[in-house]
Amino acid sequence: MLQSDTVNRRYVLAARPQGLPAPAHFRFEQTSVPTPNHGEVLLRTLYLSLDPYMRNLMDEAGPGYAPSIGIGEPMVGATVSRVVASRHPAFQAGELVLANAGWQDYTLSDGMDLTPVGTLRQPALALSGLGMPAFTAYVGLLDIGNPQPGETVVVAAATGAVGSVVGQVARLKGARVVGIAGGADKCKYAVDELGFDACLDRHDPALAQRLGAACPDGIDIYFENVGGPVFDAVLPLLNLRARIPVCGFIAHYNDAVTSAGPDRLPALTKAVLQKRLRMEGFIILDHYERRYDAFRHDMARWIEAGVVKVREDIVEGLEAAPAAFAGMLEGKNFGKLVVHVAP
Amino acid sequence: MLQSDTVNRRYVLAARPQGLPAPAHFRFEQTSVPTPNHGEVLLRTLYLSLDPYMRNLMDEAGPGYAPSIGIGEPMVGATVSRVVASRHPAFQAGELVLANAGWQDYTLSDGMDLTPVGTLRQPALALSGLGMPAFTAYVGLLDIGNPQPGETVVVAAATGAVGSVVGQVARLKGARVVGIAGGADKCKYAVDELGFDACLDRHDPALAQRLGAACPDGIDIYFENVGGPVFDAVLPLLNLRARIPVCGFIAHYNDAVTSAGPDRLPALTKAVLQKRLRMEGFIILDHYERRYDAFRHDMARWIEAGVVKVREDIVEGLEAAPAAFAGMLEGKNFGKLVVHVAP
Structure with missing residues (x-):
């Protein structure tokens, strides 16, 4: 009814x-x-x-x-x-x-x-475009990721509510953006419409290899919103002093039990140390007071100008x-x- | 000869x-x-x-x-x-x-x-006391950990070259310090001589439980220099916005093969997100130019005054x-x- x-x-x-x-x-x-x-x-x-x-x-x-x-x-x-x-x-x-x-x-x-x-x-x-997911993308990318011109940014769920904004704002800041998305349609959209430099299909069995080819200068920012196998493909490609804003890990939201081995934590810790990585979690609720007005102002302008598509x-x-x-x-x-x- | x-x-x-x-x-x-x-x-x-x-x-x-x-x-x-x-x-x-x-x-x-x-x-x-390990402790604790009065700092290898300085400098900054060390002698030394608030034996089968009891207000900074089971005991106790400077993971240095499961990475990622943790690796070689003089000045003074023991x-x-x-x-x-x- x-x-x-x-x-x-x-x-x-x-x-x-x-x-x-x-x-x-x-x-x-x-x-x-x-x-x-x-x-x-x-x-x-x-x-x-x-x-x-x-x-x-x-x-x-x-x-x-x-x-x-x-x-x-x-x-x-x-x-x-x-x-x-x-x-x-x-x-x-x-x-x-x-x-x-x-x-x-x-x-x-x-x-x-x-x-x-x-x-x-x-x-x-x-x-x-002006909602919580876009605000999440804005704060995580800009405040934790801090993209610099010429750096490489990788984001999964590239056509989703968060990933699409991460990629488009990273491009605005002069970064090279490689997306990962589920299926050829989404990948085509990320490149043709959203302006990503490349987008890979997460179902591709050669994802890790293709990601390496798509990021010849390594990865400076990995915006973590999915977890799972994408993270494994990203980890070896991270550059010195890479930043990993962690806003989600949808691949694990439905995990009913502790994941089977091997234990990937030692490899992560090793990479964090040797590459001086910064991995930082954030919950967008914490940031409304300090950052929402800036987001609302910037994003409304970008959407109006057509440089960020929703x-x-x-x-x-x-x-x-x-x-x-x-x-x-x-x-x-x-x-x-x-x-x-x-x- | x-x-x-x-x-x-x-x-x-x-x-x-x-x-x-x-x-x-x-x-x-x-x-x-x-x-x-x-x-x-x-x-x-x-x-x-x-x-x-x-x-x-x-x-x-x-x-x-x-x-x-x-x-x-x-x-x-x-x-x-x-x-x-x-x-x-x-x-x-x-x-x-x-x-x-x-x-x-x-x-x-x-x-x-x-x-x-x-x-x-x-x-x-x-x-x-004026060497690389003490400098490692200084930079990791102060620049990444940023201890505040009343916060709780946990450090393993508490009587070692790095851990002993982490704990003593954290105390100087007004934090509560809980060490973890191998054996009763080292634990006694950490408390009696180095002034730690508590020190637990890493061989204790009830380590996780004792750590919880020793940190009634949770953990704000975990200085990671060992990895392994200590990390597992620390993770559930970390407070919102806790910081984890990563300077080593000695427990895994000798790992000859990939560690067996279960996979602890999803639980870490979940904690990083939900608790807004910051985990940051550093290599002390990067910091000599910018921070060595300050370290040398502070540490020489503290050692001379007897407030940091070596x-x-x-x-x-x-x-x-x-x-x-x-x-x-x-x-x-x-x-x-x-x-x-x-x-």
Whole structure:
């Protein structure tokens, strides 16, 4: 059923997945639409962002940077929402806001976590090119990676919400950019549309060899957003004083058990020492206060000028969310995955 | 035989070890003492420093930061040497210099790599408290670790040439210091003499548990100079934004083959991300130009004032070098290992 004025449709966490999430891990529910109290607004979800971090929040242990989702609680997620009713002085009915409504049609907010979306021609842009994943790319690449003209930057998931921005901004800074993506279509897009210098297919059995050929001067920055075999191919190619911003490791999000050997940690430690590598993790939530304004200003300008292109993979209807989410964890999306929940 | 005026005794690399070096990997040779050409000095070795990095130089691949030792070439090493004869205007016969004579009685130098030792009461101090390992501790702890008052610092090989300085300087900066060392004697020394807040025995089967008890506020800096099981005990205790200067991984120097599983890399990557860790390797050779003067000034003052104590483990005679070196790689030394080659 479609979104209605009286029923709140939502997906709650039904069971904790071991490995890839399946339909049984989500439960579709219909509840009544809540009524805002004094100081609250009622929000209606227009667009829902689907992002890999959500998989971590489905684990009981949780990722540390945000609470785990409880069984029976709605799946969380950033949204572009419309204020339907407001008892909060700062928000007007009809206004579009960036919110955290989660996988549901309606939610209440006290306004603390809301940001006006303003007059974007494409409201979903607040979740894609101007959203959290692009901000992640911006902070990780610029503040930790610090790309210099002529350096070589490698990023996986090259057409994804994070990787596509990493590569395009690195090019703006004068770096050479080699992407890795799943399939010929995505690789072609990365080179032809996003301006990457090269893009390799992650399914290629000769990936390590091809990466070496594509990076004749070695690798100065590896933006780590996937982990797994890509990391193994990158490690021997890293240059002295290479930087590795770590923003994700999607290849391991669904690991149900400890990985089998061999143990790759000694080789990493050896490389860190001998090549004076810097590997630094970051969680984008930490950086909004200090860096968000600069990001918003730079990125809006770059998108407007057409030097950073944004591709969205928009799926229709809240019902599509569970399957689209699972597909994203397998790399099936092409561009920033967003659910169009209501017009 | 003892050092003579006419014979140069030396140890050359006879074979590349797989694992721990044994006597068969070194060959004792006697050659003639070389004669300095114009612009050269002839040096006689008084003290030879034995350090874990030398193990890496015995591998064919080499560590990257310095060339591998060739088969039949003298083992390398820093020395305190006396200028025996000089055809170099900057050096006088009789002068003591910090040199790189290696495991032998005599060598020639063009002076480029020599530093006057000056008037140290204990010349071996130029290899220990004022030497490369102490400088390694200084740069890694202060420049990468950046300890703040009240933070918790953990360092292994706590009574060794690097670890002892890391701990003492961290205490000077107001941090709480927990050491890990091999055996009760070393642990007692770390607490009673070096002023560590606690020190745990690395052989203790309950090390991980005891480390947790010794670090009730978690760990803010782990100075990585050993690798292996200590790292595994440290990882779960690291605080948000903890720093890991990586200066060595002695536990793996003798690994002959790829380590067996489980693969610990995914867990590390996960921790780096979720805890926003910074892991950074450094090679001390890179830092002499920028930081050596500050180190020399600070450390001489601290040693003079007695707030940093230096323990040397001095073995007598060049013949003792191979066994002492192998013992050091197993943690048998107690203090900075130095060979007293000639009076």
